[in-house]
C-alpha cells in the first residue's frame with residue numbers, strides 16, 4: 001500500500017493489523033512533512049517469505065529508510081535489517097501482558113553487526129521524525145522540514 005503518487009521514500013512495515021492504530025501517528029507525521037511512504041502489514045513469524053521479498057526489494061523500489069513496528073517477541077525489525085542495507089527504525093508496540101517492555105527489549109538487543117535504531121514504546125511519531133532526519137542528511141529540502149518543525153515547536 002503506497003500513500004500518494006510519488007515514489008515512496010519511507011517504508012512502514014508492521015507485524016499485524018492490530019498495530020495499525022498505534023502507527024497512525026507515524027503516517028500522520030509523514031503526511032504533515034509531505035514525505036511519501038508505503039505501508040505493509042506482514043509478520044516475520046507468520047509470513048516470512050513475504051517479509052523477505054519486501055525487505056530485499058526495498059532499495060530497488062526507491063525506499064531510503066524503513067520503519068518497522070511490532071509487539072511482543074518483536075523480531076520484525078531485525079529480520080528486515082538482515083535483508084536490506086537501508087537503516088531500520090524499530091517501533092516497539094505497547095502490549096497487554098508486559099506493557100511493551102517485551103517488544104522494546106526484543107528490538108534493541110540486536111546482535112553486533114545488525115543494528116536497528118529504536119524509538120520509545122509506541123513512539124510512532126518520533127519514528128517518522130527520525131526517518132525524515134535520516135533523509136535530511138543528504139537532502140536540504142528534507143532538513144528544512146525538520147528545521148521548520150523545530151521552529152514551530154519552540155513557538156508553540
Ligand SMILES: Nc1c(C(=O)O)ncn1[C@@H]1O[C@H](COP(=O)(O)O)[C@@H](O)[C@H]1O
Nearest residue numbers: 015016018043044045070071074075076
Ligand atoms: N512481533 C510480531 C511479529 C514479528 O516480529 O514478525 N509478527 C507479529 N508480531 C506481533 O504480534 C502482535 C500481536 O499480533 P496479533 O494481534 O495479530 O495477534 C502484534 O503487535 C504484532 O506486531
